[in-house]
Amino acid sequence: MRAVIMHGPGDVRVEETPRPTIIEPTDAVIRVTAACVCGSDLWPYRGIEPVRRPTRMGHEYIGIVEEIGEAVHDIAVGDFVVGSFVASDGTCEICQAGYESRCIHQVMMGSVGTQADFARIPLADGTLVKVEGTPTEAQTRSLLAASDVLGTGWFAAVAAEAGPGKTVAVVGDGAVGLLGILAAKRLGAERIIAMSRHADRQALARQFGATDIVEERGAEGVGRIKELTGGYGAHSTIEAVGTQESMDQAIQATRPGGHVGFVGVSHGVELDGLGLFFSTVHLHGGPAPVRRFLPELIDLIMTDQIDPGVVFDLIVPIEDAAEAYRAMDERRATKALLTL
Template sequence: MRATTIHGPGDIRFTEVPDPVIAAPTDAIVKVTGSCICGSDLWHFRGENGPIDEPRTIGHECVGIVEEVGPQVRRFKAGDHVLVPFCQCDNTCPNCQVGVQSACVNGAMTASGQAEYARVAQADGSLVRTEGVPDAATMPAMLALTDVMATGWHAAVSAGVRPGSTVAVVGDGAVGLCGVLAASVLGAERIIALSRHADRQRIARAYGATDVIAERGEDAVAALKELTGGVKADAVLECVGTDQAMRTAFDVARAGATVGMVGAPHGVELPLRTMFSKNIGLAGGVAPVRRYLPELLDLTLEGRIDPGRVFDVTLPLDRVAEGYAAMDERRAIKVALTPIS
């Protein structure tokens, strides 16, 4: 098959690789009908996740049609259209049972989402069926559910967003914007988005942000304190993963607040003295997508949320390298990829 492969920092190619095969009786092979590039893929693209010793496939967000299933798969059959959570799970292990499907003891990650086919481990526990094939209008939202919408939702849930609360969202990428949307759905009264980019600010406001702060660092903290009368935020969503973003998140959190962390951490040092002295908590981590997917799918189909608005560029799969460059250079918020014939 043809797939996106990474060969080194900044080196993305669309190449021929072996077809995925049923490796375990619980596997399924999915023909990818839609995929996209994630902000977390950029850590690899920029060389921030360590050396790439040999070329490998990349991409973990996709939807598609079941092509083949292993002998122990009972809930799905060839021809089913499905959402593929980026973190796969059996949905029955002790970790799954307490809602942490992202730490499933039999879990796996989608390894070739930006390709023609993907293997899904634990198909019965991972996949979520949709009615028919999403059309061009609904495909972006379906794609967003496989990662960024669920991850933004996880940030809001982990931070304890409640009706009437004041929420600050650090990060204006697709996850941060989905965090704004999640906070709105969960009933936050005031949602303060930290964003310096006009295109992202517009989506944040459309998703429910009541205020936007364009400053960074100490200036952002001062601006938020002024907006809240010095109280600061009841809940904070950290959707970046850098040390600066984490410091800002704790600096804008009121005493007793919780920071919901979903940005993949790189070089982060926690302010333990601040956490201790002000009773500020930290929760979150890798989003248990399968836990949230049924509710988020219902919200999407009911028209209550449209997470697909975070996609502002669509390219055919064989131009995937252009998509990586556009996101890396912040010329795109999130890039959708369409199959090629």
């Protein structure tokens, strides 16, 4: 089967690899019908994370169940399914509390690689959610978004306690930040301030529900958020980048007692303890427990209440994966979908 392999920074190839098989009785094998390139795939692509050996890529996926292990009961061959980027057992205390992304038996799907014709999904019962009915093309794209970027943006908005009466600031205008805006809007936020310098992303931000755009960054950006909120700062801030600057900006833009939901994978971030102490914000984030939100998100998508799939502004066959990575790296594309 075809699979995307990263050989080093900037070096992505599509190669023939063996088709996966059931290893554990709790596994399923799915035929991937669409996958995509994640902002986090760009860290190794840009050489910020090491690529020590040729590495299978991809952790977002939708597809049709081809085969199941003998301990799989809730998912059947032929089901059209969506799963999270972390496989989880669904039964441990951490999963039961809604933190499936930190399941004690978690398997990062990035270690499996879903930019491929087929993928082995560990812990299938706990990980996969069946989609009822036949999704349209637009719904299909949105279901793929639910697998990570929508689920992650949603978690960020929930972690930031976006809701009625709240002013929500969003740091980061990638797919996750943009879908954080969509989530904040759905959760009832009164005002949503998107921090973005790119006209096309500003437009998408407004389409998803942003009421204000702030182009300034750093201290100036924080100053603008304060100005827009009577000097207090945002009630809720979504951080969707993962750099020192973005984390500092998110914490400083939030009022005392407010909530920061951070989902950008931290790269070289060190938080000053005293600064955090006197900020008096709530800080919560990490790898999003997408599985918690999947049933609700699938329902919203299949009833056309949300259309997160519009973040895919580049759709190419898997053979053109190298171009998909390049386009995202060069910011010519916000989010690239790979068809199979």
